[in-house]
Amino acid sequence: GEDVEQSLFLSVREGDSSVINCTYTDSSSTYLYWYKQEPGAGLQLLTYIFSNMDMKQDQRLTVLLNKKDKHLSLRIADTQTGDSAIYFCAARANYGQNFVFGPGTRLSVLP
């Protein structure tokens, strides 16, 4: 079945860019998502990308997809202390199939 991997920790300085990486194993994954979780809260959808896209930009967020390497990244420009949270990558093969989540990357933003 699908397996999604992420590095567990990332630390950046306020104002710098953050890049969170994710790899997945199932090349048929059609939908790929990024979620953010703040302490004590549920998961907040940040953005998603379809497998027929290479890049998607949404304000400070840029998602890059390399289908050949099965690699997904989330870039946060001008990272702020409010961006400190756990970021989850998720993959879904097809409509109607369950989501598979990575372990989450804890982003710490230092002042």
Add this chain to the structure above:
Amino acid sequence: KAGVTQTPRYLIKTRGQQVTLSCSPISGHRSVSWYQQTPGQGLQFLFEYFSETQRNKGNFPGRFSGRQFSNSRSEMNVSTLELGDSALYLCASSGGGADTQYFGPGTRLTVL
């Protein structure tokens, strides 16, 4: 539109008891999924209901069960609680073109 709501937000139970958690999806969403989140195991998929039928199921014992009603609201039940069932239980609803999942705030279950 109102978001996904979960009740109760916090619950304390003792070993051997059973518990029922409730989830109300976003209006118009027909799919509801349940997840267990623990520090050690991360986010693990329990099951998904679509139009009152279980569509997908994760690898959890039969003590974990769920159901969905005709108004798409869903309940999850855990019987014979164990200490290891202490976790944040998250519900997500999905619908629309991208079929994206939107999460509720979760129910924090503590088993003593």
